[in-house]
Amino acid sequence: MSSRPLTPTTHAIEVEKPKGFTFRPTQFTFLQLSTDGGMDARPMSLATSPTRPHLEYAVRLSDSAYKRAFAALQSGDEVGVFGPIGDFVLHETRPAVLVAGGIGITPFKGMAEYAADNELPIPIRLAYSNRIEDEIVYREELGALEGRNDRFRVLYTLTRTANKEWPGPTGRIDRDLLKEAARGLEDPIFYVSGTPGMVAGTFRLLRSVGVPEAEIEFEAFRGYE
Numbered sequence: 001m002s003s004r005p006l007t008p009t010t011h012a013i014e015v016e017k018p019k020g021f022t023f024r025p026t027q028f029t030f031l032q033l034s035t036d037g038g039m040d041a042r043p044m045s046l047a048t049s050p051t052r053p054h055l056e057y058a059v060r061l062s063d064s065a066y067k068r069a070f071a072a073l074q075s076g077d078e079v080g081v082f083g084p085i086g087d088f089v090l091h092e093t094r095p096a097v098l099v100a101g102g103i104g105i106t107p108f109k110g111m112a113e114y115a116a117d118n119e120l121p122i123p124i125r126l127a128y129s130n131r132i133e134d135e136i137v138y139r140e141e142l143g144a145l146e147g148r149n150d151r152f153r154v155l156y157t158l159t160r161t162a163n164k165e166w167p168g169p170t171g172r173i174d175r176d177l178l179k180e181a182a183r184g185l186e187d188p189i190f191y192v193s194g195t196p197g198m199v200a201g202t203f204r205l206l207r208s209v210g211v212p213e214a215e216i217e218f219e220a221f222r223g224y225e
């Protein structure tokens, strides 16, 4: 087990893979921790690819007993991993547009690693929204993946930045950014991950630009506003 802060408000842990544990890119598990209030298990997306040796999780910190326990984990501590669960999984033969808000990046980091490690021939575009530059989760890792896989590209937008030098778009993910992300892709699947509000808003936006419901997959992080 190892533990590290990612941004001022997010934190990641790396966990030893239980013997025989396999998963698809990128399902979730229940992650059980010992907290001040007793044992507590929450659904948590796996934040890394099955091609990697460890499991990884990342959370947005809060003052809940669960998040305090998460942030305090130290090398040697034990956690419970129950799963894998879910169908939010990369289709390996279809172009992909990934749409993430904040900590919703976790399953997409796993998908992007998987595509790079297996040299998948599909284009993958990630439209990724955060409040400010310092809160972009996994920015370095995503940059390294873009360097390794020229079919993978990230389009960032910032919703609360005051930095006039920011070269990218600002504001929420909108039609223009989605159009840019999907430009030139033939028959892409759209994957959406984030808070329930972000997922519902993006789903409506995609439907309003004519994306059929069957081409939209989503993971809503219940427990966030």
Ligand SMILES: Cc1cc2nc3c(=O)[nH]c(=O)nc-3n(C[C@H](O)[C@H](O)[C@H](O)COP(=O)(O)OP(=O)(O)OC[C@H]3O[C@@H](n4cnc5c(N)ncnc54)[C@H](O)[C@@H]3O)c2cc1C
Binding pocket: 028, 042, 043, 044, 045, 046, 058, 059, 060, 061, 062, 063, 064, 065, 066, 067, 103, 106, 107, 219, 220, 221, 222, 223, 224
């Ligand atoms: C499939 C899936 C994947 C997820 N992956 C991640 C991830 O990678 N990273 C991450 O940070 N979070 C993830 N979450 C959300 C996570 O499980 C927590 O709910 C969230 O982090 C809030 O925890 P908290 O301790 O800060 O909130 P709390 O202060 O404990 O909860 C806030 C409010 O939400 C309610 N609540 C908490 N959890 C749930 C729940 N699961 N369902 C319904 N109500 C709930 C509480 O009762 C409370 O009213 C995921 C959720 C789902 C369903």
